Amino acid sequence: MLIRATVLRQPAAHATDAFDAALRRMQDQAGHKAGQNMQIYLPIAEVVVNGLTLVSLGGIVGLMSGLFGVGGGFLITPLLFFIGIPPAIAVATGANQVVASSFSGVLAHVKRKTVDFRMGWVLLAGGLVGSSFGVILFNLLQRIGQVDLVVQLCYVVFLGLIGMMMFQESLRAIRRAKRSGPVQPMRRNQHGWVHRWPLKVKFRASGLYISAIPVLMVGAAVGVLGALMGVGGGFIMVPAMIYLLGMPTKVVIGTSLFQITFLSAYTTLMHAVSSNTVDVMLALLLIVGGVVGAQIGTSLGAKLRAEQLRILLALLVLAVCGKLALDLFLRPEDLYSLTPGIIE
């Protein structure tokens, strides 16, 4: 504007035309800018993302969380990679988001009395030990190199195995239910190895009287895998509770969410302190969508039958597994990739 006034004093007419064109271009850009005002600059990630995209992303993951009792870490982390959030920030902030959606889900389950608190505490104790061990293992793998590959293979193997197992079992349960009319309670291995160990504890809400040792072991194993894969581990915890511990599906989801809330709070704090990778702005946007999604998911879950719920979760797990397997086997779009910093 000012430059134009000054330039006008110069005799060159074509020069003023060129400056006018540049001026018009700038004004067009300014008009264009006003149209996309949902863009938000994330202070820690240092990237710009669309706020609405993040809110809906959180909503979808929250829905899964409420419906299936999984924290949704195995969904949110790859989705954040996809929209261009740096991986370290995606993992840490994903954990923070999981805290909110799981907590919201837990409250809904507490109200319906479908949380086995005693079971939750024992699992959590195992989980904290396992998670700490998992972080050590992660750093060890990082020094050897190829940590990415190990994590990716972990995902494919575990998601594949669990998805297949659940899918098969749910199909059998649905077929059985159709044949014999009224739904029969799932036959649990009442006299399996799990039930012969010492240190027996009464888990009233689950209707179980079993040893605390296998519960601690399940918690620890899920903790290790969770830390290694950067997730809360709900998608491993839920089937482990059903098939290994023999808990009724009704209390599994609430108890899993209860355990995940604490475990991911611990992970978030660890990430914030050790690597400054939690982006609270990013977390807030995901949370806004996530908590709403979790409430919808929980009330939707109450209307569905347990077998249907399980078969849906099995399909979801298999879908994510298939996507990750494709990434391993298909030729990547660009063979080269950038990682900030110097990798030893």
Place this chain on the structure above:
Amino acid sequence: MMLRALALLTALMLAAPVAAQQFPTPPRVAAPPPEQIVAGLSRDDVDITTSFDGSDIIIYGAIKREVPIPPGPLDVIVTVEGPAGPITVRHKERRFGIWVNTGKVSVASAPNFYVVATTRPLAKILDPAEDSRFRISVPLAIRAFAGAAEVDDVVPYTEALVRLREANDLYRLDDGAVLLAEQTLFRADVRLPANLIEGYYATRIFLVRDGKVMNTFRAPIEVRKVGLERWLYRLALEQPFFYGIMSLAIAIAAGWGASAAARQLQRR
């Protein structure tokens, strides 16, 4: 600031040829360059706010002369270079049927942002020797390799770095983006993208004649986070435990709030 700079510029441009004719300058110890850049920036600081989505910087100026305009074409090159940092380029290969990272090259210092704007195609106006001396073209912005290279040929890796950054609009060569009028006034519009990081962005202006750099001009642009962005960033780095607790408190409060809201809705 802009107004004053422009007034000064105009005055200089009008006065300089007259002064040169009437009072020939006395010989000095170091002769001033026959043509000198006088330039300004539309802004020398950029604030990153929550709604920050990039910024336009106008780099403008004039060429001050003690002599009549020499014959031959004159060109102007403008570069803006962001803060540099280390980066690793990794290469994937198929091993046992799956794609694995095999080779890697660590670059000790590569700018996170680099744009070159010129009056005409860079290859036509700049001598390659001058290019490597002043490090002007985009591939030359990448400085040094960290440690001994593990791979036989680093070229595909550095090419990939430039290619990937160009795809993200972080590296750019804008041939013809500098407007030059009457071999005296020039102007370049440089768009800073939204995904900037904090730091000083070095602006350089080169005056080129017959492939040789005749004169250079440098000015910094400071990019910094302000307000909430700055507060959160500082808190995350300086008080990480408190920051973590705050993040968790937000998550718990939001989770409880949604649960309470859902209960209210169900009651009605």
